Amino acid sequence: MSETAIHYRTCPLCEAMCGLAISHADGRIVAIRGDDADPLSKGHICPKAVALQDIHTDPLRLRAPLKRTSTGWAEIGWEEAFAEVTQNLRSIRDRHGEQALAAYFGNPTVHTPALLMVPGLIEAIAGAQIFSATSVDQLPMMLASLQMLDHQLLLPIPDVDCCGFLLIVGGNPAASQGSFISGGDVMARIEGIRQRGGRVVVIDPRRTETAKQADEHLFIRPGTDFFLLAAMAQVIFAEGRVRLRELAPWVDGLETLREAVAEFTPERVAPKTGIAAAKIRELALALGDAEQAAVYGRIGSCTQEFGGLCNWLLYALNIINGSLDRSGGMLFPTPPIDLVRLGPRGSFARRRTRLRGLPAFGDEFPVAVLAEEILAPGEGRIRALITHAGNPVLSTPNGRQLDRALTALDFMVSIDLYLNETTRHANIILPPAGPLERPHFDAGLPLAAVHASAKWSPPLFAAPSGSYQDWQIMVELAQRLHPRFSGRLVHRLVRRLGLERVTDWLLRLGPYGTHAALLDEDASWTQKLRILFSPARDGLSLHALRQHPHGIDLGAMQPGRLMRHLKRRNTGIHLAPSLYLADLPRALARLTESADAAPRDSLLLIGRRHVRSNNSWMHRIPRLIKGPNRCTLLLHPDDAAHRGIAEGDRVTVTSRVGAVTLPAQLTTDILPGVVSMPHGYGQRDAGASTAAAHGGGSMNDITDEQFIDALTGTPVLNGVPVTVTR
Ligand SMILES: Nc1nc2c(c(=O)[nH]1)N[C@H]1C(S)=C(S)[C@@H](COP(=O)(O)OP(=O)(O)OC[C@H]3O[C@@H](n4cnc5c(=O)[nH]c(N)nc54)[C@H](O)[C@@H]3O)O[C@H]1N2
Ligand SMILES: Nc1nc2c(c(=O)[nH]1)N[C@H]1C(S)=C(S)[C@@H](COP(=O)(O)OP(=O)(O)OC[C@H]3O[C@@H](n4cnc5c(=O)[nH]c(N)nc54)[C@H](O)[C@@H]3O)O[C@H]1N2
Ligand code: SF4
Ligand SMILES: [Mo]
Numbered sequence: 001m002s003e004t005a006i007h008y009r010t011c012p013l014c015e016a017m018c019g020l021a022i023s024h025a026d027g028r029i030v031a032i033r034g035d036d037a038d039p040l041s042k043g044h045i046c047p048k049a050v051a052l053q054d055i056h057t058d059p060l061r062l063r064a065p066l067k068r069t070s071t072g073w074a075e076i077g078w079e080e081a082f083a084e085v086t087q088n089l090r091s092i093r094d095r096h097g098e099q100a101l102a103a104y105f106g107n108p109t110v111h112t113p114a115l116l117m118v119p120g121l122i123e124a125i126a127g128a129q130i131f132s133a134t135s136v137d138q139l140p141m142m143l144a145s146l147q148m149l150d151h152q153l154l155l156p157i158p159d160v161d162c163c164g165f166l167l168i169v170g171g172n173p174a175a176s177q178g179s180f181i182s183g184g185d186v187m188a189r190i191e192g193i194r195q196r197g198g199r200v201v202v203i204d205p206r207r208t209e210t211a212k213q214a215d216e217h218l219f220i221r222p223g224t225d226f227f228l229l230a231a232m233a234q235v236i237f238a239e240g241r242v243r244l245r246e247l248a249p250w251v252d253g254l255e256t257l258r259e260a261v262a263e264f265t266p267e268r269v270a271p272k273t274g275i276a277a278a279k280i281r282e283l284a285l286a287l288g289d290a291e292q293a294a295v296y297g298r299i300g301s302c303t304q305e306f307g308g309l310c311n312w313l314l315y316a317l318n319i320i321n322g323s324l325d326r327s328g329g330m331l332f333p334t335p336p337i338d339l340v341r342l343g344p345r346g347s348f349a350r351r352r353t354r355l356r357g358l359p360a361f362g363d364e365f366p367v368a369v370l371a372e373e374i375l376a377p378g379e380g381r382i383r384a385l386i387t388h389a390g391n392p393v394l395s396t397p398n399g400r401q402l403d404r405a406l407t408a409l410d411f412m413v414s415i416d417l418y419l420n421e422t423t424r425h426a427n428i429i430l431p432p433a434g435p436l437e438r439p440h441f442d443a444g445l446p447l448a449a450v451h452a453s454a455k456w457s458p459p460l461f462a463a464p465s466g467s468y469q470d471w472q473i474m475v476e477l478a479q480r481l482h483p484r485f486s487g488r489l490v491h492r493l494v495r496r497l498g499l500e501r502v503t504d505w506l507l508r509l510g511p512y513g514t515h516a517a518l519l520d521e522d523a524s525w526t527q528k529l530r531i532l533f534s535p536a537r538d539g540l541s542l543h544a545l546r547q548h549p550h551g552i553d554l555g556a557m558q559p560g561r562l563m564r565h566l567k568r569r570n571t572g573i574h575l576a577p578s579l580y581l582a583d584l585p586r587a588l589a590r591l592t593e594s595a596d597a598a599p600r601d602s603l604l605l606i607g608r609r610h611v612r613s614n615n616s617w618m619h620r621i622p623r624l625i626k627g628p629n630r631c632t633l634l635l636h637p638d639d640a641a642h643r644g645i646a647e648g649d650r651v652t653v654t655s656r657v658g659a660v661t662l663p664a665q666l667t668t669d670i671l672p673g674v675v676s677m678p679h680g681y682g683q684r685d686a687g688a689s690t691a692a693a694h695g696g697g698s699m700n701d702i703t704d705e706q707f708i709d710a711l712t713g714t715p716v717l718n719g720v721p722v723t724v725t726r
Helices: 052-057 078-096 107-111 113-124 139-149 186-195 225-238 245-250 254-261 266-273 277-289 307-320 367-375 399-406 470-481 489-509 525-533 542-546 561-569 578-592 637-642 686-694
Strands: 005-010 019-025 028-034 066-069 072-075 101-105 129-132 165-169 199-203 216-218 293-297 348-352 359-361 384-388 411-415 428-430 451-454 552-556 603-608 633-635 650-654 659-666 674-678 720-725
Touching: 028 052, 078 101, 078 384, 078 411, 078 428, 078 470, 101 113, 101 367, 107 113, 113 470, 113 489, 129 367, 139 307, 139 348, 139 359, 139 561, 165 186, 165 277, 186 199, 225 254, 225 266, 225 277, 225 307, 225 578, 245 561, 254 307, 254 578, 266 277, 266 578, 277 293, 293 307, 307 578, 367 399, 384 470, 411 470, 470 489, 489 542, 633 637, 633 650, 637 659
Parallel strands: 101 129, 101 384, 165 199, 165 293, 199 216, 384 411, 411 428, 603 674, 633 659
Antiparallel strands: 005 019, 019 028, 066 072, 066 428, 348 359, 451 552, 603 720, 633 674, 650 659, 650 720
């Protein structure tokens, strides 16, 4: 028996990027703990990290390419798999055109270094229809960044470590561990606000785990946040509380915004939202009274009927309160790889989907149309699909329909660790090396981090020989699928140089890099030449990261980054983009409709997350799923009594598109008229028996692909009208 060694790495499972200290001996994991020396998480971890060892050893995790045959799945070699994928995709493209190909990138794509290779793959299938989890997640937020700040990746993040007043709208960091407020132990950081004498207020239809740790929780009717935010803005204007501070010279549209929100008085919106007018007024004024205030919205504010408008006003409130780009307010992180400088600015509605005419966001179409675009015949129909690290059958609206649609494809290839509800439809599955068998580097998440840091994690275990990492699979496919056979020079270079060299150069050119001055427009040509020809040693590089296995602390978020961006791009802050103004009548119609417009007996379904689950895939793991069944329908005792439902009864939840059955759990922690169930359950394959035993069905079997935020194309995953029966 050899001695126990400790390996340090970043947890790849969620946005928190916790540092792990993994004790191992003889190729086996002995323990997974938090790394106290990690600059971001300082020892914090959650139960999911411990399950990494189960993923590593899980016999169900795929280790060789699989091919679906008439007699079941067969393991095949990599060369055969790549050849078959390429031949099928190319021939479909030749026969039916580029738009007959589609790709879906799921959530973990962002959590692997392969993220840097995604643009290369998309370029190789140029003209294909691209989808991702973005359009069931943060799209309305990125749209607000694009519309108001001129860059989709310029995302404001709460400066939680300095903040004095945090308003949380539709986020539950106690469960999610913080999204777009990323950085280990975010709840301790939020608690820090209160310890400094500040205030934390949570707006949510459910009294969540976060709400219970806040100073105040306000129940809101699902989907009505826009009205609340509009009324808060109205009060700030009416009371003369607008303060733009340093932003003033940059802001346009102030008067238009004032007019746009003028009719949304607290008295008018109170009945709709369920929050009293006096409370709305108090909140609006308290924002101004606090020296350092941040208004933060997350998925509850995005995946709802007015997700676009909501995120507009979340940004607008921070702007008219002078909180944007200000310490203790909302700041813009400076990540080690500066994707704001290197990534695309973004675009909206340059293309529209074939059938419903929904707008594209940049390269991608809203995933709510994926099934219909496969099923409906005609020019432009999707006939082949690539999925990477996604499970849209469980994670996108009307999953049953997508489940059927996938059987209508001519060809499908999935790059995934597991055979699941989605990948079971693939003709070929390409499994990458496991999360502990590859290096890890977060290229994208630092854009959302509350504190800057960088870490490179080498593989803990050697990958089985001949295996491929995610990025290698992408590069291989990109090269083989590029219209000019051997692929573009960049792809060849990446393949040659490898992930590490590419990452190294991106780090060197980044804001903390050895060669940062090369991209600095304030630096002179002579300075740049000197950098190029001298062996630059100071600054960030992969070499530097390798010498700091716990990671490097790059400091607190700094104000001023927005200002520099605006100057560089010679642009401003747009408070009243016409896109949003044009969507206002839709919201007004909702505000003025009578209360009995909703069908009688109808309840509104919202989602929830739990710290022991991760979207659709981790509650397959026995270690995480143990304990009480968490796939329950939360409902208020009054709503239960009215329907003759008792605790633990199996209830059927029915929407326009389908029904699921699961146990009822009665609680006064939910607003009457609202019910909640978690998404990602409902495992259908035999291998997932652990989860199936607990699962009460998939929430997305009842979310409706036709019920969307018409502005952004984001589906309503929160606020779905349902009936509940025993
Ligand atoms: N009703 C409802 N639906 C929702 C949500 C909600 O709140 N309510 N949330 C939405 C949100 S925010 C998101 S992000 C989506 C997520 O939805 P998806 O991204 O579609 O689904 P996941 O469940 O994250 O599936 C991840 C897949 O990636 C695989 N995987 C894990 N790690 C790796 C890896 O390193 N490489 C590869 N190649 N594969 C890997 C897993 O096996 C799994 O199949 O769900 C959305 N759906
Ligand atoms: N443990 C765990 N962590 C995760 C994930 C996971 O599945 N499990 N998923 C990861 C992913 S992909 C993401 S995107 C993040 C999401 O991170 P969060 O947004 O923090 O996650 P949720 O817990 O879904 O919180 C959304 C909240 O919005 C509330 N809500 C629903 N409808 C409305 C509404 O109309 N108005 C308001 N104001 N609130 C509403 C819900 O009740 C819920 O409390 O979490 C990430 N972290
Ligand atoms: S909070 Fe997220 S990053 Fe941290 S240990 Fe848990 S899953 Fe991993
Ligand atoms: Mo997400």
